[in-house]
Amino acid sequence: MRLPKAGTIEVAPSILSADFARLADEISEVEKAGVKIIHLDVMDGHFVPNITIGPVVVAKLRKCSDLVFDAHLMISEPGKYAPEFIKAGADHITFHIEVAKEPFKLIDEIHELGATAGICLNPETSVDAIEKVACACDMVLVMTVHPGFGGQQFMADAAGKIIRIREIVGSDIRIEVDGGISVETTAIVVSHGADTLVAGNAIFGQKDRLSAIEAIRKAAGC
Ligand code: DX5
Numbered sequence: 001m002r003l004p005k006a007g008t009i010e011v012a013p014s015i016l017s018a019d020f021a022r023l024a025d026e027i028s029e030v031e032k033a034g035v036k037i038i039h040l041d042v043m044d045g046h047f048v049p050n051i052t053i054g055p056v057v058v059a060k061l062r063k064c065s066d067l068v069f070d071a072h073l074m075i076s077e078p079g080k081y082a083p084e085f086i087k088a089g090a091d092h093i094t095f096h097i098e099v100a101k102e103p104f105k106l107i108d109e110i111h112e113l114g115a116t117a118g119i120c121l122n123p124e125t126s127v128d129a130i131e132k133v134a135c136a137c138d139m140v141l142v143m144t145v146h147p148g149f150g151g152q153q154f155m156a157d158a159a160g161k162i163i164r165i166r167e168i169v170g171s172d173i174r175i176e177v178d179g180g181i182s183v184e185t186t187a188i189v190v191s192h193g194a195d196t197l198v199a200g201n202a203i204f205g206q207k208d209r210l211s212a213i214e215a216i217r218k219a220a221g222c
């Protein structure tokens with residue numbers, strides 16, 4: 001599976017707010033709404049104060065879904081584990097600039113292993129930190145909450161960085177936004193230039209996931 005080319009708005013449900021005991025069913029539910037991307041939050045209890053899933057779970061999910069697996073690595077050693085996640089079936093790997101020792105090298109390695117690559121910046125990280133590396137990526141991920149937990153309050157200041165990132169990367173690279181995305185905040189980030197909307201609580205926190213996805217799409221103008 002391949003990350004869709006830039007130029008469309010995509011909603012990427014984040015499994016963090018899903019029922020982890022029924023993950024495969026939860027993913028096939030949102031697949032019915034026509035989403036192309038599922039956002040897999042990987043946390044190591046070190047880079048962020050929470051722990052989620054590893055490659056073993058990704059490999060099992062791979063057998064149950066044809067969606068694009070967008071692995072958001074909130075881990076201290078992305079270089080060590082990125083290949084494992086690709087082998088397990090991740091199609092897109094995002095790692096954090098705050099812990100990237102050799103970001104260009106890691107992006108090349110991810111591409112050589114057949115996946116697309118993304119760089120992510122935390123709310124307090126300046127755009128300067130990713131300025132050089134952004135154009136080597138397929139997607140830039142802007143955090144609009146502190147990573148680690150779902151259901152947090154959207155940080156408008158952090159979303160403001162999307163405007164400058166769009167100037168840097170042009171129209172061929174996706175800009176994904178993650179944290180506090182809802183019907184209310186979608187219009188803000190889309191107007192700034194984001195095209196890939198991660199939503200956890202706003203989708204899996206709702207009983208009717210399909211209508212929740214439709215509502216976000218509508219707010220995004222699609
Ligand atoms: C947070 C994760 C997000 C999270 C977003 O660290 O990276 O993907 O699921 O959750 P919501 O959409 O509930 O803010």
Ligand code: ZN
Pocket residue numbers: 014039040041072178198
């Ligand atoms: Zn995420």
